[in-house]
Amino acid sequence: MALIKQSEPIKTVRKTRSVTINPPKMCQPMGAILAYMGVHGCVPLVHGSQGCSTYPRYNIARHFRESAEVAVSSLAEDAAVYGGSKNLTEAIKNVKSRLNPAAIGICTTCMSETIGDDVKLISKKALTPGDKMKIFPASTPSYVGTHLTGYDNALRTLVETLAVKGEPNNKINIITGIINPGDIREIKNMLRLMNVQSIFLSDISETLDSPILPGGHKPALPDGGTSLTDIADSANSLGTIAICRTAGSAATYLKNKFNVPSVLDAAPIGVINTDRFVQNICKLSGAMIPEEIIRERGRLIDSLVDVHHYLYGKKVAIFGDPDLVSAIVRFCAEAGMNLTVAMTATKHKDFALDIKAVNSEYKTDTQILEGTDLYEFHEVVKTHGAELILGNSKGKDLADDEGVPLVRFGFPVYDRVGVYRYSIMGYNGSIYLLDQMTNAILGHKYDPDKLHQ
Amino acid sequence: MTTILPECDIPIPQRKPHIVCHDPENMVLPVCNVQTVPGDMTERGCTFAGCRGVVGGPVKDAIQLVHGPIGCAYYTWGTRRNLSDTKLHRKYCFSTDLTEESVIYGGAKKLLNSIIESHELFPEGKAVFVYSTCVVGLIGDDTEAICKQASEKIGIPVVAFHCEGFRGVSQSLGHHIANRTLFEKVVGTAEPQESTPYDMCIVGEFNIDGDAWIIKPLFERMGVRVLSVFTGNASYNDIPPMHRAKLNIVQCQRSSTYIAKMIRDKYGVPYINVSLFGMKQTVQALRDVGTFFHLEENAEKVITEELAKYQPLIDQYRKRLDGKKCFIYQGAPRAWHWMGPMRELGIETILTATTFGHKDDYEKIMEKAKPGHICIDNPNALEIEEYLVKLKPDFFIGGLKEKYLTYKLGIPFINGHSYEEGPYAGFEGFVNFAKDIDVAVNSPVWKLINHPLEVK
Numbered sequence: 001m002a003l004i005k006q007s008e009p010i011k012t013v014r015k016t017r018s019v020t021i022n023p024p025k026m027c028q029p030m031g032a033i034l035a036y037m038g039v040h041g042c043v044p045l046v047h048g049s050q051g052c053s054t055y056p057r058y059n060i061a062r063h064f065r066e067s068a069e070v071a072v073s074s075l076a077e078d079a080a081v082y083g084g085s086k087n088l089t090e091a092i093k094n095v096k097s098r099l100n101p102a103a104i105g106i107c108t109t110c111m112s113e114t115i116g117d118d119v120k121l122i123s124k125k126a127l128t129p130g131d132k133m134k135i136f137p138a139s140t141p142s143y144v145g146t147h148l149t150g151y152d153n154a155l156r157t158l159v160e161t162l163a164v165k166g167e168p169n170n171k172i173n174i175i176t177g178i179i180n181p182g183d184i185r186e187i188k189n190m191l192r193l194m195n196v197q198s199i200f201l202s203d204i205s206e207t208l209d210s211p212i213l214p215g216g217h218k219p220a221l222p223d224g225g226t227s228l229t230d231i232a233d234s235a236n237s238l239g240t241i242a243i244c245r246t247a248g249s250a251a252t253y254l255k256n257k258f259n260v261p262s263v264l265d266a267a268p269i270g271v272i273n274t275d276r277f278v279q280n281i282c283k284l285s286g287a288m289i290p291e292e293i294i295r296e297r298g299r300l301i302d303s304l305v306d307v308h309h310y311l312y313g314k315k316v317a318i319f320g321d322p323d324l325v326s327a328i329v330r331f332c333a334e335a336g337m338n339l340t341v342a343m344t345a346t347k348h349k350d351f352a353l354d355i356k357a358v359n360s361e362y363k364t365d366t367q368i369l370e371g372t373d374l375y376e377f378h379e380v381v382k383t384h385g386a387e388l389i390l391g392n393s394k395g396k397d398l399a400d401d402e403g404v405p406l407v408r409f410g411f412p413v414y415d416r417v418g419v420y421r422y423s424i425m426g427y428n429g430s431i432y433l434l435d436q437m438t439n440a441i442l443g444h445k446y447d448p449d450k451l452h453q
Numbered sequence: 454m455t456t457i458l459p460e461c462d463i464p465i466p467q468r469k470p471h472i473v474c475h476d477p478e479n480m481v482l483p484v485c486n487v488q489t490v491p492g493d494m495t496e497r498g499c500t501f502a503g504c505r506g507v508v509g510g511p512v513k514d515a516i517q518l519v520h521g522p523i524g525c526a527y528y529t530w531g532t533r534r535n536l537s538d539t540k541l542h543r544k545y546c547f548s549t550d551l552t553e554e555s556v557i558y559g560g561a562k563k564l565l566n567s568i569i570e571s572h573e574l575f576p577e578g579k580a581v582f583v584y585s586t587c588v589v590g591l592i593g594d595d596t597e598a599i600c601k602q603a604s605e606k607i608g609i610p611v612v613a614f615h616c617e618g619f620r621g622v623s624q625s626l627g628h629h630i631a632n633r634t635l636f637e638k639v640v641g642t643a644e645p646q647e648s649t650p651y652d653m654c655i656v657g658e659f660n661i662d663g664d665a666w667i668i669k670p671l672f673e674r675m676g677v678r679v680l681s682v683f684t685g686n687a688s689y690n691d692i693p694p695m696h697r698a699k700l701n702i703v704q705c706q707r708s709s710t711y712i713a714k715m716i717r718d719k720y721g722v723p724y725i726n727v728s729l730f731g732m733k734q735t736v737q738a739l740r741d742v743g744t745f746f747h748l749e750e751n752a753e754k755v756i757t758e759e760l761a762k763y764q765p766l767i768d769q770y771r772k773r774l775d776g777k778k779c780f781i782y783q784g785a786p787r788a789w790h791w792m793g794p795m796r797e798l799g800i801e802t803i804l805t806a807t808t809f810g811h812k813d814d815y816e817k818i819m820e821k822a823k824p825g826h827i828c829i830d831n832p833n834a835l836e837i838e839e840y841l842v843k844l845k846p847d848f849f850i851g852g853l854k855e856k857y858l859t860y861k862l863g864i865p866f867i868n869g870h871s872y873e874e875g876p877y878a879g880f881e882g883f884v885n886f887a888k889d890i891d892v893a894v895n896s897p898v899w900k901l902i903n904h905p906l907e908v909k
């Protein structure tokens with residue numbers, strides 16, 4: 001809240017315990033599978049124990065309410081002794097012969113990395129000369145980083161494997177990171193209004209939000225996703241914008257290897273962050289800001305004006321993936337809310353800087369928790385207070401304990417329907433998020449008399 | 454020959470012996486409990502899943518600590534609907550969150566500290582269960598010694614489960630490891646506060662969506678004292694005195710017969726198999742227990758009361774479901790537990806499949822199957838899709854991973870792993886089961902799929 005004086009310097013809190021309690025983070029294969037699921041005709045293949053594919057599949061199914069087919073090399077005791085090369089080779093052969101996919105996206109696991117399989121070499125040998133099928137051999141050991149590291153590694157592997165220099169294509173590459181189908185559709189809508197052509201790296205908007213069609217006819221592999229040709233063409237784009245900086249290493253690769261300008265900037269949530277996204281698009285493409293975008297922006301500001309009496313000074317605590325959290329922190333500050341605690345389990349160099357920048361601009365004193373867990377988050381929330389919590393479904397218990405509502409965003413959300421369908425990005429998506437937050441406050445012990453105008 | 458090779462399996466003929474079309478004249482059981490064909494899109498999970506997720510996980514006041522990188526702990530945090538009257542086991546997820554450094558130098562110290570800290574933060578935990586994941590087996594942490602050391606320090610039991618995911622062929626080995634570990638390290642370490650001639654344990658009942666809360670009172674009303682439920686809504690303290698039961702009944706006969714047998718062999722406690730799903734099977738279970746304890750009259754009284762209350766409701770649902778055909782795909786026992794109850798609702802099961810069934814599971818399926826029934830061992834996504842399209846059942850009862858595939862094909866579905874609106878066990882639960890099938894099959898939504906969109 002604007003009037004609060006900074007009592008003590010804001011420190012970044014990092015967990016000092018050995019034990020992790022209630023971690024809002026997953027392992028690398030989870031993120032890598034999501035990156036591969038945004039590629040047309042690509043079958044993810046986990047090189048590990050069977051749980052390493054089954055658990056992520058379960059997680060995807062309950063968030064997106066879609067089936068997620070993932071192959072696994074079914075490593076067992078013999079692989080622990082002799083290596084997993086035989087299993088992986090056979091798995092590639094079987095996926096190829098049964099599904100004839102455009103590509104196979106491999107994710108390694110703690111097991112295959114510890115036994116030391118050379119996945120690049122095994123994949124290369126598994127392809128016959130002149131093979132049209134591609135293999136992406138990403139290294140995604142579960143004991144390094146989080147699901148976001150896995151997403152980043154898989155996405156970079158896609159681009160490294162496919163991108164080739166050719167004719168300029170006049171397109172903008174958009175690296176999405178782990179966001180929802182609704183978000184991707186909204187970003188596409190903005191680009192359409194701005195008349196800018198794009199390549200999405202990658203695109204789960206169709207593959208993980210598919211229709212039921214007459215007759216119950218279902219394609220063998222899901223429709224949609226970015227084509228291999230488009231990924232190859234990403235080397236010839238006007239520039240790359242990573243709207244999640246944690247997924248930015250493919251942008252850096254394209255810049256270093258093919259001189260494609262890269263912009264790693266805040267996620268387009270709220271007024272100023274969405275402005276930056278629009279400005280970045282204009283700078284890279286030379287596009288003008290169309291009237292419709294200005295009107296959308298105006299509607300967001302109109303929405304903020306409508307609700308500022310309800311939101312001003314309201315204490316909010318937030319947890320989630322760093323790009324989404326820091327963007328929403330700024331948006332909450334724009335709405336005049338008092339963001340007490342911002343937490344992420346995945347460490348990222350920009351996270352604390354982002355929050356500190358908001359603290360200094362808006363004279364807020366948001367506590368920063370990085371690389372920690374929800375147990376610690378809850379303890380800090382108890383000290384600093386919250387009237388609203390923002391996070392994924394894993395925040396349900398602590399929100400209940402605090403007796404405050406939880407507005408769900410991020411991944412996974414499995415105890416509410418439809419969250420993946422709606423955007424919280426762009427001017428339109430920000431309006432939706434704002435209304436969700438306001439209605440959560442109004443729906444929770446708010447004096448109904450005060451809602452009559 | 455009664456084995457079949459579906460079209461999707463032509464490139465992997467090694468699947469053929471796993472898929473059987475039932476012919477009573479020439480009965481063949483599917484080949485089972487063997488390694489999955491790599492890359493076949495299996496639905497199977499790992500040994501850790503069977504140990505942590507199924508058998509150990511429901512123990513409500515144990516600190517469930519997963520020793521390994523973060524994923525395995527996260528994915529088993531509050532997923533299976535094994536309910537309890539406290540929240541420790543589902544609300545909290547404990548992990549040593551191993552990183553690269555531990556993989557290189559070992560995770561022993563981190564594990565020891567994690568056990569001690571968990572106990573300090575959650576003194577209400579009656580024990581600490583430590584589950585090893587793949588990487589721990591590979592780097593060779595001596596978890597047994599660390600758990601012993603920690604237990605001496607904190608003064609409560611610390612139980613090490615060696616359930617690395619890569620061991621065995623499926624979740625099944627994890628069940629066995631959990632049974633053996635709890636039998637060897639916990640059962641017999643304490644005596645019950647009192648003993649009666651009517652003490653019984655319900656084994657292999659995990660209180661999915663509250664099943665145990667329906668089952669347990671049925672036996673209590675008969676005059677049986679339920680000493681422990683293994684492990685649904687169980688306190689850690691319920692497990693040590695299991696050896697003093699006069700009888701064990703086994704519901705999940707894949708995951709938990711192991712401990713019933715070990716208790717029988719060491720302590721002479723007999724066990725009987727039961728199916729507590731459907732009216733007829735539940736009646737049979739109550740009668741069997743009544744006979745054992747010479748409480749026949751009490752059993753009949755409970756049966757009469759329950760049937761009077763719930764049979765009319767079942768008869769109503771039967772009218773709405775008669776003639777329907779279904780697929781059942783479960784871990785293993787529920788595939789055959791539910792074939793009889795389906796017939797009580799007028800439903801014929803035309804295909805069964807199990808993720809990790811052993812020979813005895815498939816024998817039980819074939820005993821109940823009609824000629825032409827298809828039975829699949831360790832089915833994969835492509836086989837499931839092919840048979841759904843080919844045989845078009847009126848509904849499919851499987852797990853979450855198959856749910857949305859089935860919906861896309863326009864086929865009604867029920868989650869048989871965690872249930873839709875359970876509990877499903879016992880007489881009352883069977884009414885919920887019938888209701889959920891009715892909701893799935895008779896929802897108007899299915900008619901919209903083929904309703905044409907055209908300009909007239």
